[in-house]
Amino acid sequence: MLRSSLTWRLIAWLIVIQSILSVLALAASLTFWSGPGDKYYFPHLNLEALVAGALVLRPDGMLAISDTPALRQFRQDRPLVRVAAMQDGRMLDGSAPQLAAAMGAMGSPAFINASFTLREGTMAGSAVMATEVATPHGTVVVIGSDNPIRMADLPAIAQFMAGHLLRVMGFVLLSAVLAVPLVVRQTLRPLQAATREAAQVDLRSRDFRLPDHGGVPAELRPLVRSINAALDQLDAGVSQQQRFAAMAAHEMRTPLAILTARIDSLQDLDEADGMRGDIVRIRTMVDQLLFVARLERRDILFDEAVDLVALARNVVAECAPLAISIGRDLALVPEVEILPVTGSVRAIESAVINLVQNATRMEPAGGTVEVVVRAPADILVIDHGPGIPPAEREQVFEPFWRRDEAYPGAGLGLTIVREAAAVHSGSISIEETPGGGATFRLRLAGLTTPHNG
Template identity: 35%
Template sequence: MTRVQPHSLRWRLVCRLVGLQAAMLALLVLVVIAALWGSGHLVSLESEDDTIDALRDAVVRDSNGDIAVRDTPVLAKRRAQAPYFWFQIRDREGHSVSQGRVPLEYAGIGDALDGIGQARLGWNILDGMRPTARMKWIDTPAGNIQILTGQGGAVSWQRIGHAALTLFLGILLPIVALMTLTTFVATPVVVRRTLAGLDRAAAQAEKIDIDGRGARLPLQDVPSEIGPLVSAVNDALSRLDEGYERHKRFLVDAAHELRTPIAILQTRLESLSLGPGAGRVLEDVARLSTLADQLLDLQRINQQADWFSAVDIVAVGRKIAAELAPLAIAAGYEISFESDVEHSVVRGDAGALERALTNLIQNAIQHGGRKGAIAVRVEPPATISVTDDGPGIEACDRERVFEPFYRSQGHGRGAGLGLHLVQEIVRRHDGAVAISEGPTGGACVRMAFKPAHGTS
């Protein structure tokens, strides 16, 4: 199955905003230009520059040194395109020539512009309409001359393209670049602040586990567009909590209902003479009783009070080993209890510690191969272990066997609750439980606790 890579909301917004801003800006510029051009309030693209270029090649000197204009094909074309075509050409020595009807506004203006290289003459936005003109000093075969012209006809596509490129590079592109930079900087900041509430909800979601029921994701500061998703997750968590409570109540009720008939069955079997197979039958009944106790232990662990007292794990180990000795011997094992210290005191719940050790010994009886020895040993400072001579537990399974209802390969019997209950009890006592290989290759499960200082 192909894994879909998550996309970045920040950069998707940046890209789309930049594209939208560029398109809107371009449209706005085009609308403004069209409006100003249509109303005549924009310095329009006239053809005077093309006329000046045509006159550059047509200006000559006659035999007297006066300025003359040859009738070139290009100039003839310009004249044909504009019925009001006119121009005025002069030099600094006073020679001049003109054609067409020169507007009165520009008839004598050339002398006043000797010190200006070029100019575009027209009107202000609030002024009335008047003719436009273009003046430029240029070098020609007839020398450096001043050309003043207007009404030059159509504008060439090359000049329109050049003007559009100049407009784009000089105005539109810098604005788009500035807006893009602003968007790249501002959008991640805005998105990060806007989604801060969602980040807190995600952090809260990471803390939710089976032992933290009742937790909900906060809706505070979550964007309204994402609020329905967070609410749906909270509703789903509520349904899961309700389902878990129903499941737990079922297990507890079932365990309570099973304990009485199992106890009656065990009593009746012990009073009967069942022959050579009596031990296996009693062991199976004991396993049923253990399963019922384990189901109840799941409930007891969550309901234990947060108070502990001094508990001697040497006494606990001696007591549980003695109580389970008949069951171990009936299953074909030798069972022993050893302690390197006379007393080893920890702070805890005596009943819970007894149940944890009971589960370890019963686990050894069930999976030890029905031969060899089971050793219960207390070591300083406060460690108690159970070792058997069975096939042991593979290294890859030594962590997973503590998961509820997990059964490793080759150990199919049992509900998979014993070691999980042991781990939970040890954790509540701030201890640690670990599995290693025993001296003869079997399993060695060790519970280590913090010793209680100042107790005896």
């Protein structure tokens, strides 16, 4: 997941680039912006180590520079270089006589670190580097003259650079690890906000558009505007389809009324009754199509005061005659006395009616469909029929979907239930009834808190 994360890619690349640039800047500063004495300073690091390794304590207790193989090789490779050492203002034995004399002519100055050019004597014009070095024999000032940088000094330079570079890179990496993620996350915050807002776009909020101003980065604005343009086109297309469906359903009412009048004038009553049943089914479908279109367009009132207990009681009373006529019973089970909410009376009532009618068709003969009203804002419609397999629990809400032709209806009732739940910021779910059957739970979220007056 981290590989595909834009945030972590930016963090990793910024840390790597910052580290590389820090190394290159340090190398460039040492190469191109070096000071006048820098070409003597780095070779002197090598000389310090050689002299410190050559120090010995003589029997008389005096410190001296011995002729070690490494120091002897150094003198052979660099015959013009003079080496000396001082401790407590005294020149140590083994120091180069000319350099010792030149330093003595200066009065054996007490210094710690210095780079200078001799002006007098036989070594006039020689560049001298002197540094204080801590050794097992105490602090010693190592002095070298005319010792510019050479290839043999690279190991000493590398050793010095390694320690210095580790300190610099440690600081750079620590700063990058702490600062870069904060900077990247802050920079990407508008993109994350736009992503969260884009996730809210659906057919019920088609008027929503992503912001293309304020904190949105300029590089992202063309993408945001392209998405908004696509949303505009989708909105226009869906609106056109909804208008077409509503107009088509509306226009079908007139020929249906004419057809009903002509059927009523038929002499064959049996044939007329069968055709009336077909007309009722078509009219129901037309009315349901119109209502679904109105729900999708929010073309109904949603600020009405609704008592879910009273609404459920009315629905049960309205649907009871039909249920009894086909050998089923309806039972209202209110778990609260009143359950006030805010919404659309017609939308909620239509949803509950469709749930009750659907449950009545599924309920076995002689059974009872229960309508339970429960806090915080739930209406449960429970049947004891064959139930609905989990694989079909999403399909049943699709328009015109029916399990098979043996079940009557146009396949729009549960679609209305889903749309009614959605426009009230609620949900509709299906659970298995204990002992067999289906329990539809209509939950109306974001409404007035119920009470038990």
